[in-house]
């Protein structure tokens with residue numbers, strides 16, 4: 552059977568992608584950000600999955616106000632990088648895992664989550680920046696990726712509790728797949744940031760660090776945090792953090808297994824308009 556072996560959490564700041572693509576990672580502003588991922592790049596090489604289930608949000612690239620799926624699973628064979636603002640990033644195309652993705656869609660929909668199935672879409676910085684942070688600049692990404700897009704851009708957005716329950720359904724779906732695949736689930740976006748309005752530039756390091764503490768040790772309690780608290784404490788774009796609860800909900804302890812091992816924790820301010828947060832949690836198998 553397939554297994555979820557680890558979860559990775561990371562911010563997706565678009566300017567990080569530009570810093571990588573333009574060779575600026577060693578500049579004084581960026582160096583401390585990338586240093587926080589040195590461990591992670593080695594860890595991913597040592598713990599290479601067969602498939603990454605990558606929870607992210609699209610920023611009006613593949614979707615727009617014309618069509619707003621709350622939860623969309625990519626069942627395609629491949630996805631081209633695209634982006635708003637700086638244009639498509641010069642990164643490898645993303646190879647999908649259609650068979651496993653179709654199985655997860657079937658299982659999760661049968662568990663009463665109404666996913667949108669997407670066979671064709673481009674992927675923006677929400678998906679490619681986490682891959683770049685964890686993999687550097689390879690010729691090809693190390694394994695197939697199932698893109699899982701969550702609407703955290705246009706209200707109404709899903710609650711943390713809904714996302715946490717969805718993660719549990721994804722875990723059951725993966726574990727009912729009849730091939731011995733090593734699957735990682737990544738939750739991306741965040742941390743506190745607000746890109747618009749009177750509070751533009753908001754960063755709340757104390758709240759972010761409490762979020763990291765609770766994501767590790769009290770995910771069930773954390774899943775009950777309301778939208779209004781995310782917006783008040785972490786800014787309008789801080790709501791991206793509900794995506795981390797999908798990945799956390801897929802970990803073994805939530806289904807009665809042992810607590811995960813914290814392999815890595817990193818936090819840095821600033822990167823563009825946000826705080827960068829990053830965790831790696833391993834399931835003990």
Ligand code: DHB
Pocket residue numbers: 563564565566610741744746788822823824825
């Ligand atoms: C920034 C952060 C984001 O999450 C995003 O989607 C766009 C911009 C920023 O910090 O500039």
Ligand code: FE
Pocket residue numbers: 563610677740741788791
């Ligand atoms: Fe974003």
